[in-house]
Amino acid sequence: MSSNFKLLVKNAKQVVLVCKNGERYLTKDGMQNLAVIENGSVIIGHDGLIKAVGNAESIEAQFRAAVFDKVLDATGMCVLPGLVDAHTHPVWAGDRVHEFAMKLAGATYMQVHEAGGGIHFTVSHTCAASPESLLEGLRGRLERMLRAGTTLAECKSGYGLELHTELKMLSVIEAARRNMPIGISSTYCGAHAVPRGKTMEEATEDVLSVQLPAIQKQIAAGNLNVDNIDVFCERGVFDLSATRRILQAGKDMGLNINFHGDELHPMNSAQLGAQLGALAISHLEEVTDEGIAAMATTKTSAVLLPTTAYILRLPCPRARDMLDAGVIVSLGSDFNPNAYCCSMPLVMHLACVTLQMSMPEALAAATINAAYALKRSHSHGSLEPTKQGDLLIINAPRWEHLIYQFGSHQELIRFVIIKGNIVYENDKVLDL
Numbered sequence: 399m400s401s402n403f404k405l406l407v408k409n410a411k412q413v414v415l416v417c418k419n420g421e422r423y424l425t426k427d428g429m430q431n432l433a434v435i436e437n438g439s440v441i442i443g444h445d446g447l448i449k450a451v452g453n454a455e456s457i458e459a460q461f462r463a464a465v466f467d468k469v470l471d472a473t474g475m476c477v478l479p480g481l482v483d484a485h486t487h488p489v490w491a492g493d494r495v496h497e498f499a500m501k502l503a504g505a506t507y508m509q510v511h512e513a514g515g516g517i518h519f520t521v522s523h524t525c526a527a528s529p530e531s532l533l534e535g536l537r538g539r540l541e542r543m544l545r546a547g548t549t550l551a552e553c554k555s556g557y558g559l560e561l562h563t564e565l566k567m568l569s570v571i572e573a574a575r576r577n578m579p580i581g582i583s584s585t586y587c588g589a590h591a592v593p594r595g596k597t598m599e600e601a602t603e604d605v606l607s608v609q610l611p612a613i614q615k616q617i618a619a620g621n622l623n624v625d626n627i628d629v630f631c632e633r634g635v636f637d638l639s640a641t642r643r644i645l646q647a648g649k650d651m652g653l654n655i656n657f658h659g660d661e662l663h664p665m666n667s668a669q670l671g672a673q674l675g676a677l678a679i680s681h682l683e684e685v686t687d688e689g690i691a692a693m694a695t696t697k698t699s700a701v702l703l704p705t706t707a708y709i710l711r712l713p714c715p716r717a718r719d720m721l722d723a724g725v726i727v728s729l730g731s732d733f734n735p736n737a738y739c740c741s742m743p744l745v746m747h748l749a750c751v752t753l754q755m756s757m758p759e760a761l762a763a764a765t766i767n768a769a770y771a772l773k774r775s776h777s778h779g780s781l782e783p784t785k786q787g788d789l790l791i792i793n794a795p796r797w798e799h800l801i802y803q804f805g806s807h808q809e810l811i812r813f814v815i816i817k818g819n820i821v822y823e824n825d826k827v828l829d830l
């Protein structure tokens with residue numbers, strides 16, 4: 399007999415929907431009061447979409463006669479939406495463990511960068527690497543993210559800074575997008591640093607008249623999907639006017655504006671992003687009150703990256719002020735050779751402890767709001783009928799354990815499911 403549905407996850411102690419009325423993002427009280435069903439079940443169809451989610455008894459009564467390809471009994475466990483990582487740099491060669499030692503000894507991020515290390519070090523290794531080896535590295539990192547519960551990740555280029563290597567990175571991201579189960583939002587970040595030997599003006603011209611047109615051609619030919627445009631808007635990197643020109647050119651090509659701003663110095667990046675209709679701005683450690691107000695008005699998401707302030711010992715972004723102002727706060731791992739963290743559960747933990755977010759706020763920021771920052775919240779970020787069937791099953795009696803037990807996602811996550819398919823199963827999870 400042919401089955402009616404792909405998957406039934408039944409009898410979970412809690413099913414965290416996050417939201418249940420089709421909200422595209424959450425702010426203020428909405429982030430504090432997440433939708434949670436006690437003793438719930440979820441059904442996913444053959445098309446990979448959620449067909450029903452609700453109280454276990456009523457789902458049982460309603461679908462008594464249905465046939466499922468697979469049934470998972472989640473008794474004693476909790477179901478959460480797949481996590482969304484709104485900011486990563488996962489394509490590169492050459493680690494920077496030696497720089498970690500320098501920074502621990504007192505060097506700042508910009509001192510390392512200006513001495514030819516940092517992004518420049520990664521650029522020289524990435525330029526020299528073959529696409530095959532970059533793809534192998536990317537695959538391992540995305541698998542690590544997936545095992546930590548990430549089912550949709552933003553992935554940036556930006557360690558090429560010239561056309562050939564930027565295209566190589568975007569093609570590697572495209573290959574992962576076509577062949578791996580994890581969802582990917584692809585970002586062109588050719589203006590991640592000013593290449594050695596060039597001025598900012600020359601680098602800006604190269605992005606505008608060489609790189610962007612060539613990328614546009616590849617998109618039109620169906621060889622690449624690129625979703626977002628990014629610039630590192632920072633003193634000594636790209637100033638406000640160069641950032642504006644590049645972001646506007648990307649927007650004119652149909653890309654979403656999603657860029658690095660106000661990280662090390664107040665640059666008025668948030669105000670610029672709001673003026674340009676940016677979907678999201680990342681970092682914001684140095685955002686001003688005016689910047690916060692502008693982002694709240696234009697519904698530009700603030701992608702906060704607690705690993706950056708932690709590892710560089712920077713002042714933390716003012717998450718509470720942003721939340722109180724009604725900014726759509728989301729979270730990302732900022733995975734890169736400077737901040738080697740693939741784990742959104744750990745990022746949520748840091749957000750709670752170092753940014754003073756509550757656990758529901760952190761989960762909303764790592765699901766529906768991160769999906770909003772990638773323009774995917776119509777299909778991702780909550781467990782609601784018609785959305786993609788991406789979820790985690792954790793072996794704990796309350797969902798908050800995923801944040802509370804920091805560094806323990808390997809012990810907690812029992813299943814990761816994407817489009818109703820089990821993409822990771824951990825049968826070593828024991829009752830703790």
Ligand SMILES: N=CN[C@@H](CCC(=O)O)C(=O)O
Nearest residue numbers: 516517630706732734735736
């Ligand atoms: N700040 C700029 N870009 C990255 C760091 C990239 C790197 O150091 O390689 C970030 O988001 O933290």
Ligand SMILES: [Zn+2]
Nearest residue numbers: 485487658732
């Ligand atoms: Zn970054």
